Amino acid sequence: MKIPLSEPDIGSREIEAVVKVLRSRRLSIGPQLETFEESFARYLGRKHAIAVSSGTAALHLCVKALGIGAGDDAITTSFTFVASANCLLYEGAAPIFADISSHTLNIDPLAVREIIENDYVRDSLVKRWVHRRSRRILKAILPVHVFGLPCDMKPILETAHEFDLNVVEDACEALGAEYGGQRAGTFGDAAVFGFYPNKQLTTAEGGMIVTNDERIAGICRSLRNQGRAGDGGWLLHSRLGYNYRLSELHCALGVAQLERIDQLLSERERVARLYSEALADVPGVELPGEVLGVKRSWFSYVIQVLGRSPAERRDALMAGLHARGIDCRPYFPAIHRQPYFRSLHLDTNRPLPRTELAADRTLALPFFASMTREMVHEICSAVRELLIRTSESSAREEELCAQPRRVKPGTSAV
Numbered sequence: 001m002k003i004p005l006s007e008p009d010i011g012s013r014e015i016e017a018v019v020k021v022l023r024s025r026r027l028s029i030g031p032q033l034e035t036f037e038e039s040f041a042r043y044l045g046r047k048h049a050i051a052v053s054s055g056t057a058a059l060h061l062c063v064k065a066l067g068i069g070a071g072d073d074a075i076t077t078s079f080t081f082v083a084s085a086n087c088l089l090y091e092g093a094a095p096i097f098a099d100i101s102s103h104t105l106n107i108d109p110l111a112v113r114e115i116i117e118n119d120y121v122r123d124s125l126v127k128r129w130v131h132r133r134s135r136r137i138l139k140a141i142l143p144v145h146v147f148g149l150p151c152d153m154k155p156i157l158e159t160a161h162e163f164d165l166n167v168v169e170d171a172c173e174a175l176g177a178e179y180g181g182q183r184a185g186t187f188g189d190a191a192v193f194g195f196y197p198n199k200q201l202t203t204a205e206g207g208m209i210v211t212n213d214e215r216i217a218g219i220c221r222s223l224r225n226q227g228r229a230g231d232g233g234w235l236l237h238s239r240l241g242y243n244y245r246l247s248e249l250h251c252a253l254g255v256a257q258l259e260r261i262d263q264l265l266s267e268r269e270r271v272a273r274l275y276s277e278a279l280a281d282v283p284g285v286e287l288p289g290e291v292l293g294v295k296r297s298w299f300s301y302v303i304q305v306l307g308r309s310p311a312e313r314r315d316a317l318m319a320g321l322h323a324r325g326i327d328c329r330p331y332f333p334a335i336h337r338q339p340y341f342r343s344l345h346l347d348t349n350r351p352l353p354r355t356e357l358a359a360d361r362t363l364a365l366p367f368f369a370s371m372t373r374e375m376v377h378e379i380c381s382a383v384r385e386l387l388i389r390t391s392e393s394s395a396r397e398e399e400l401c402a403q404p405r406r407v408k409p410g411t412s413a414v
């Protein structure tokens with residue numbers, strides 16, 4: 001591919017920091033881990049930050065720390081990366097998918113409420129809300145800030161409070177995003193971040209749990225390190241744990257990236273602006289949604305192809321871009337349609353029309369901090385040309401012009 005889908009922004013400071021760790025001979029559980037966790041907690045304004053080997057590991061440990069396991073349900077979205085649902089399956093818990101808002105592509109708080117009110121009843125013995133038929137206990141809501149746009153947290157937190165539910169934010173795509181002036185990742189009982197190379201901040205592989213809850217933090221620290229107790233010594237294991245540690249090399253990379261996170265984020269914002277300007281008058285596509293009072297942290301640039309049979313048009317556009325050496329991906333495919341997920345035959349399937357529509361018509365364009373104006377323009381003129389070509393056959397049903405609509409938070413934009 002001439003233009004890749006993503007590319008990490010690694011500067012000379014990062015390279016020096018990693019080499020310095022190699023020279024120090026201290027490769028795991030050392031000062032870089034401490035610094036990375038401390039500076040990450042400070043950046044978010046949370047008491048505890050626990051670095052782990054991936055965002056998926058971070059999700060898994062949160063699920064364990066909150067005691068979500070066999071016989072439990074948690075409400076999340078199917079329009080996300082598979083890890084958001086897999087972390088529940090690891091522990092025998094079931095993901096219950098609520099539909100999304102077509103505008104924000106995030107979980108719809110009204111859909112969450114509707115599921116609880118229709119399917120669950122208060123059990124006074126368990127002191128929890130349990131499923132009417134399966135008697136499974138509803139334990140948590142797991143909102144995902146998809147593509148860096150924070151979910152509508154106010155109604156989600158109200159619902160969680162009303163129905164005795166924990167909240168774990170999957171903020172893996174939302175480092176630096178804000179909702180009502182407050183950072184994404186500071187709303188739930190715990191939140192997780194991921195540092196894969198396509199993320200706003202990368203450690204190559206890596207993840208972070210943040211929380212203000214001392215108990216959750218303690219359990220996560222123990223679980224990532226083979227279930228060792230705080231200061232009980234290297235060979236004293238107080239619970240079944242994992243090796244989810246993050247090495248000093250990864251942490252040093254993270255420290256150096258976090259030192260210039262503002263720059264990394266503003267570069268991404270610059271690229272997003274270039275895209276939005278260049279695509280503003282292209283008919284037949286919807287640009288990434290905006291919400292008043294909500295600041296997106298740009299993770300990716302995802303357009304929605306409008307019109308009749310959007311999946312065909314989207315796939316034709318994708319093939320055309322690939323043929324010109326421009327990488328792009330249908331992002332996300334819905335989790336409930338994945339082969340492995342269907343084969344589980346979970347009794348959690350309700351119609352998810354807006355999730356399926358989004359899965360059919362979304363396309364992630366190349367997006368990374370070091371993209372040039374020329375790259376963006378090349379991509380956008382290719383998109384324009386290809387869309388005009390494919391829409392010639394499907395007539396002129398789209399007088400819809402690609403202007404980002406503005407929606408107030410709290411209103412469920414469908």
Ligand SMILES: *Cc1c(COP(=O)(O)O)cnc(C)c1O
Binds near residue numbers: 056081083195207
């Ligand atoms: C990246 C990501 C994760 C975690 O991914 P890892 O590759 O395990 O670090 C989890 N959820 C979402 C939504 C993500 O985008």
